[in-house]
Amino acid sequence: MPAELGPLEVAWVTAELDRVRDLLLGLGLPPRSDGSLSAGPVVVTVRSDRTSPADRLIIEGPLEPSAEDEAAPAGGPAVLALGWATVDAERFADELGRSLSTEVYDEPDLGARARLLSADVSRTAGAPTLRLITLEPSTEGRLAGALARHGEGPVAIYLDGVGGAPDVADASPPHPTPLGRPGRLLRPAQVSGPYLIVTGSE
Numbered sequence: 001m002p003a004e005l006g007p008l009e010v011a012w013v014t015a016e017l018d019r020v021r022d023l024l025l026g027l028g029l030p031p032r033s034d035g036s037l038s039a040g041p042v043v044v045t046v047r048s049d050r051t052s053p054a055d056r057l058i059i060e061g062p063l064e065p066s067a068e069d070e071a072a073p074a075g076g077p078a079v080l081a082l083g084w085a086t087v088d089a090e091r092f093a094d095e096l097g098r099s100l101s102t103e104v105y106d107e108p109d110l111g112a113r114a115r116l117l118s119a120d121v122s123r124t125a126g127a128p129t130l131r132l133i134t135l136e137p138s139t140e141g142r143l144a145g146a147l148a149r150h151g152e153g154p155v156a157i158y159l160d161g162v163g164g165a166p167d168v169a170d171a172s173p174p175h176p177t178p179l180g181r182p183g184r185l186l187r188p189a190q191v192s193g194p195y196l197i198v199t200g201s202e
Contacts, residue, residue, distance in 0.1 A: 007063035008130065009036075009043050010082075010154070012194060014055040017048045027162045027196075028077045039159065040078025041130045057082075057154040057194045076161055080179055080199060081116075081131040083107075083156025085147050089115055089134035092152070100134065101178060109172045109185040110156070110195060111141020116178035133158065133178050142191055149192040156195040158183065168198055 014020045021037075024044060029037040036045040043063050059082075086092045093100045101116040112135040135156060137144040146155045158179060162168055174182035179199055186196040 007041050007043070009045060009060040009063045010157075011045045011047045011058040011060050012055065013047045013049045013052075013058055015048070015050045015053055016055075017046055020055065021046045023196075027159065027168070027198075030076060038076075039157075040076075040080075042079040042082075042157075054149055054192050055190055055194055056150050056192075057157070059154055078160050079130050079157055080160050081133050081158040082154050083114070083133045083135045083158065083195065083197070084153065085135050085143055085150070085155040085193075086152045087136065087147060089113075089136045092134055093117055103178065105176055105178050106138070107135060107143070107177075107197075108175055109141075110135060110143045111137060111139035112143040113138045114178050131179070142193070142195065146192040155193040156197055158197050158199055160199045162198050162200075171198060 012020055024037050024046070025031070029039050029044065032038055032043065036043045045060070084092065089100055096117065099118045101118070103115070105114040106112075107114045115134050115136075117132045117134065133156075135143055137147060143155070158177065160181075168184070168186065170187050171184035172187060174184050177183040177197070177199060181199045183197040183199045186198055
């Protein structure tokens with residue numbers, strides 16, 4: 001997986017379909033004709049799975065641009081990055097052939113150290129992209145719980161452009177993120193994720 005991705009389809013798998021869909025709609029993610037939700041370079045599909053009480057994220061694969069996506073108005077909510085849970089950020093970066101930023105940020109609400117992976121400089125300039133942030137446990141907190149339940153993989157969504165949404169009022173205090181803008185964990189957050197971190201001005 002590259003450190004910088006083009007348009008991507010991500011599934012949010014849950015036993016509570018209506019709860020998750022209402023949450024994302026409340027944050028301003030517009031629905032598409034197929035029932036998925038658009039968030040800039042990411043399309044989120046909420047998928048039901050009643051066999052497990054724990055929500056999880058699954059990367060479905062690259063998203064083929066459609067006329068519907070191209071006609072979508074600019075300036076709405078957009079995913080800036082995916083947070084990738086790992087027990088060894090250096091090893092994960094090596095597997096991708098990428099370097100890690102030397103700056104390490106604290107994700108206090110997750111009990112994690114966050115580092116940005118270097119970008120793929122071969123990508124076409126101006127193409128919609130999102131970044132990858134490694135999340136390595138620093139305490140026996142939420143991220144450690146996510147790793148214990150799901151193993152390594154996508155666990156957090158860094159979402160920009162939702163500052164005025166009512167649900168954002170119940171979020172953690174702002175903290176610095178590797179994206180160069182403050183982030184707040186949307187609450188209530190499930191112990192093992194997925195975690196929604198809204199970014200923007202304080």
